[in-house]
Amino acid sequence: MKVQLFIPCFIDQLYPQTAFNMMKVLQKAGCTVEYNPDQTCCGQPAFNAGFWEDSKEVCTKFLKDFSGPDYVVAPSASCTGFIRNYYPKLFDNSSHHNEVKDLKERTFEFSEFLVNVLKIENFGAKLNARATYHDSCAGLRECKIKEEPRRLLSHVKGLEIVEMKDVETCCGFGGTFSVKFEPISIGMADQKVSNARETGADYIISTDHSCLMHLDGYIRHKGISMKTMHIADVLASGW
Incomplete structure (x- = not known):
């Protein structure tokens, strides 16, 4: 099976090792993994900021970059959710309608692709630790x-x-x-980290580095002895 990697902006810039680990796991599962170096953003930041026409321009490029029959797999439920749920709204009643419908059906977040498409759950990973899992809003x-x-x-x-x-x-x-409503955002991070600490966990694990980046910033600022870890990094551990 051939798979196209979509690497979100912040993972490309801040957490490239997670992208390599995702590729490592997919290859272990028997996939032929390809990466289009022309890819850019999925268009979500501009869309969420209200710049729908600018977002549509970026999304049109995304449609071109990921044309074809292959599955598109991303280490981010946030980007995956945007493509599935908001591309149809942006391109409603347009010439790209069928392209968007097709892309929606073959775009997957990393963990759901492994379990629901490849039907593989055990990759021989090892990590001696206690952890708690954070459901991202986009994932859930x-x-x-x-x-x-x-x-x-x-x-x-x-x-x-x-x-x-x-x-x-x-x-x-x-x-x-988190920028517009910083005090509320910090308060929510405090609550989430406090709940995680009550479990005695060494790690907070999630499908989304955006959440983990936010929580890790709070953890570091407070000097808390806890780490965050993307699920792709966990599954690539120990082998």
């Missing part, structure tokens, strides 16, 4: 991802997963929300 509400990451993590040797209180509550990032 826009992509309907809940059990898939937990099933993958249940097969990681040495890893104990402990559910935190109010696990489905937002972490407070929300893209520009």
Whole structure:
């Protein structure tokens, strides 16, 4: 199976190792992984800021960059959710209608692709730690991802997963929300990290580096001995 990688802007710039680890896991699953170096943003930041026409221009490029029959896999439920749920709105009643419909059907977040498409849950990963899992809003509400990451993590040797209180509550990032409403955003991060600490976890794991970036910033600022880890980095550990 041939897979096209979509690497979101912030992962490309800040967490490139996660992209390489995702590729490593997909290759172990038997996929032929390709990366189009011409790819850019999915268009979500401009859309969320209200610049719909600018966003549409970026999204039109995305349609071109990821044309063809291959699955498109991303280490971000946020970007995946945007493509699935908002591209149809942007391109409603346009000449790109069928392209958008096709792209929506073949675009997947990394963990759901492994479990629901490849039907593989155990990659031989090892991580001796206690961790708690954070459901990102985009993963949970826009992509309907809940059990898939937990099933993958249940097969990681040495890893104990402990559910935190109010696990489905937002972490407070929300893209520009964290900039426009900083005090509220910090308060939500405080609540999320406090709930994670109550589990005794060494790590907070999620499908979305955007959430983890926000939480990690709070953790570092407060000097808390806890780390964040993307699920792709977990699944590539120990082998």
